[in-house]
Amino acid sequence: MxxxxxxxxxxxxxxxxxxxxxxxxxxxxxxxLSLDDAIAQLAPTIDITVAKDICPDGNIAVTVKRMADFKPKNIARNCLFIKELLAARTYVKKGGPAADLTAKYPRVASLLTISTPTKHLKSESKSNAIDDLLSIVDTGTSAGSTTQYFEAGSIENQVNAIHGKLLRAIFTDSNFRLMEAAWRGAELLLKQxxxxxxxxxxxxxxxxxxxxxxxxxxxxxxxxxxxxxxxxxxxxxxxxxxxxxxxxxxxxxxxxxxxxxxxxxxxxxxxxxxxxxxxxxxxxxxxxxxxxxxxxxxxxxxxxxxxxxxxxxxxxxxxxxxxxxxxxxxxxxxxxxxxxxSTPWAMGALCAKSIAAHGRPTRFSDRSSVRLENLPLTESPSPSPLEIxxxxxxxxxxxxxxxxxLAGTPGRDHVFVTxxxxxxxxxxxFRMFLSQLTGFLIRTSLTGRDEIENIELDLSKAVSLFIQGLGLPIPDDLKIIANENNEGTIPLEISLTPAPEILPGNKKFTFGFNW
Structure with a gap:
C-alpha cells in the first residue's frame, strides 16, 4: 500500500x-508560481476620493493586475487619470506646445497654470528683440525654444507635484492598504x-x-x-x-x-x-x-x-x-x-516553513528551527518587523x-511564536493533527476505497503509513473498530495515542468517522 x-x-x-x-x-x-495569475483573474479595483485640485473628477480608480502593480512607479499602468497625467507631461517634455494640452488632455490642463503669449508695446518689443539677438549669439538657440524649454519645465514640475499628491492619496487610502496587506500576506506565505x-x-x-x-x-x-x-x-x-x-x-x-x-x-x-x-x-x-x-x-x-x-x-x-x-x-x-x-498570514507562513523543514506543520512553534527571516525592519531606535x-x-x-x-527580538529581522x-x-x-488525519480519511473514503477491503486492518495500515509519512512515530495502540453498516455508511471508532509533540502526557483519544 x-x-x-x-x-x-x-x-x-x-x-x-x-x-x-x-x-x-x-x-x-x-x-x-501563480500569485500574479490570481490577481489578474480577480483584477481588484479601488475607487479613491481625492481633492479636485489633483483630479477634477474628485475620484480616481486604481486596478491591480499583478504584484508589481502595487509599486508607486507602476500605479499608472492601471489608473487612467494618472496615465493621462503622465502622457501630458511626456507630450510637453518632447516639445509639444503647452497650449495644446487643453485640447489633448483637458482634465490635466484644468489643473495646470499654463502661460499664454502676450502683446508687448513697441519699446518692449525693441528691447526684447535685442535680448533675443544676444541670446542667440550667446547660446546658439532661438528665443522661442528657450521660452518653450522653461515652459516645459514648469509643466513638468506641476505634473510631478500632482502625481506625488495622488500617490499619497492612494497609499494612505484604508481600502487600498487593506487590499495590499492581504496580497502581501499571501506573498509572504508562499515565499516559505x-x-x-x-x-x-x-x-x-x-x-x-x-x-x-x-x-x-x-x-x-x-x-x-x-x-x-x-x-x-x-x-x-x-x-x-x-x-x-x-x-x-x-x-x-x-x-x-x-x-x-x-x-x-x-x-x-x-x-x-x-x-x-x-x-x-x-x-x-x-x-x-x-x-x-x-x-x-x-x-x-x-x-x-x-x-x-x-x-x-x-x-x-x-x-x-x-x-x-x-x-x-x-x-x-x-x-x-x-x-x-495581519497576524494569520505570519501563522500560515510559519506552518509552511515547518512543512519545508520537518514535513509537517505542527513544528511551527519550534523557534529554534522555524522562524520567518530576512523581514523588513521599521526605522526606530529598536528596529523590528513587528507592529508590536x-x-x-x-x-x-x-x-x-x-x-x-507573534514574538521577535528587537533589532533582529525574524519572527516566531512561543x-x-x-x-x-x-x-x-492536536487540532492541526486531527484536521490532517480526518482530511486523509475523507479523501481515502472518496478515492481510495478500492485498496480498503478489510476496513479494520487495511484502514489501520493506511492511517499508520499516513502518520509515518508526516514524520511522526506510528502509535502502538492504533485501533479501528467498524460498526454495523447503516444504509451504506459504516460508523468507525478510531483510537490512538499521538506522539508527545502532538498531545503531551501520553493521552489516548477516540473519535468517530462515517465510512
Missing part, C-alpha cells in the same frame, strides 16, 4: 478585493514554500465581501465539504462589538464543521484601546477579559468550537516603506508609516488568555 501525503491545504479569507460585494465570491487556488515539481502547500484565497460576511461561510461549507482545508486564515480584525462576536461565533461553527483550526487577529479595539501603543495601560490581559463587557466572549470560550479557534495578534511588516525610487525621485513620494499584514514587540510577561499574559501573539494554544487554552497542535 502506497500512501502519499497530500499538499497542506490553507484557506485564506481576506480583503483581496474590498469593493467586491457578493455572497458568492470566487475561490482562487494558487501556488508560488520550497520550489519543486511536487507542491507541498495548496493555498485557496477567498475575497471577503463588503458588509455582511456571514453568508460566505454557508457557501464555503457546501463548496469545501469534500475537500476541507487543514487550517483557515481569517484576515479580519476582531473587536469586542456585538457584531464582531456574532462573526466570531459563525467562524467557530465553520472551523468546527471543517475540522480545521482558524486563526483570527484581534485588534486594539478588542482590548478597548485605540492602538497598540496604549497596551501599556492594560495591566493584566486575563483579568481584563473577566470583565462584564466581555460576557459574550466568555460564553464563546466555553463552546466546543473554541477549540478550533486561535485568536492571535501582532501585525508583520508587509514590505519596506516606499521611498523615492531611482528614475522616479522627481515625484518625491515617500510613505510615512509601515504597511502591516511584547516582553516575556506580556507573551505569557496573552497565552493565558487564549490569545497567541506557543500553540487555542481560544479555550487547548492544544493547537
Amino acid at each position: 502506497h500512501i502519499e501525503i497530500p499538499p497542506f491545504s490553507i484557506l485564506a479569507i481576506g480583503p483581496f478585493s474590498p469593493a467586491l460585494n457578493t455572497d458568492n465570491p470566487p475561490v482562487l487556488t494558487i501556488d508560488s 514554500v520550497p520550489s519543486g515539481t511536487r507542491p507541498t502547500v495548496n493555498l485557496k484565497l477567498v475575497p471577503l465581501p463588503q458588509g455582511d460576511c456571514l453568508p460566505i461561510f454557508d457557501m464555503l461549507e457546501s463548496t469545501l465539504a469534500d475537500t476541507p482545508p487543514d487550517i483557515i486564515l481569517i484576515d479580519k480584525p476582531l473587536s469586542n462589538t456585538p457584531r464582531a462576536m456574532s462573526e466570531l461565533e459563525r467562524i467557530m461553527d465553520f472551523a468546527e464543521t471543517m475540522l480545521a483550526p482558524a486563526f483570527i487577529p484581534i485588534s486594539p479595539k478588542f482590548l478597548e484601546i485605540s492602538d497598540w501603543e496604549e497596551l501599556r495601560s492594560v495591566r493584566y490581559i486575563p483579568g481584563l477579559l473577566e470583565g462584564a463587557e466581555y460576557g459574550r466572549w466568555k460564553t464563546l470560550v466555553t463552546n466546543s468550537g473554541a477549540g478550533w479557534i486561535t485568536p492571535c495578534l501582532g501585525g508583520i511588516m508587509a514590505r519596506p516603506m516606499h521611498l523615492p525610487e531611482a528614475g522616479f525621485s522627481e515625484v518625491g513620494f515617500a510613505e510615512s508609516s509601515p504597511l502591516w499584514s 514587540i511584547l516582553d516575556t510577561e506580556r507573551l505569557a499574559d496573552f497565552k493565558q488568555a487564549g490569545i497567541l501573539p 506557543g500553540a494554544i487555542t481560544m479555550d487554552g487547548g492544544p493547537l497542535k
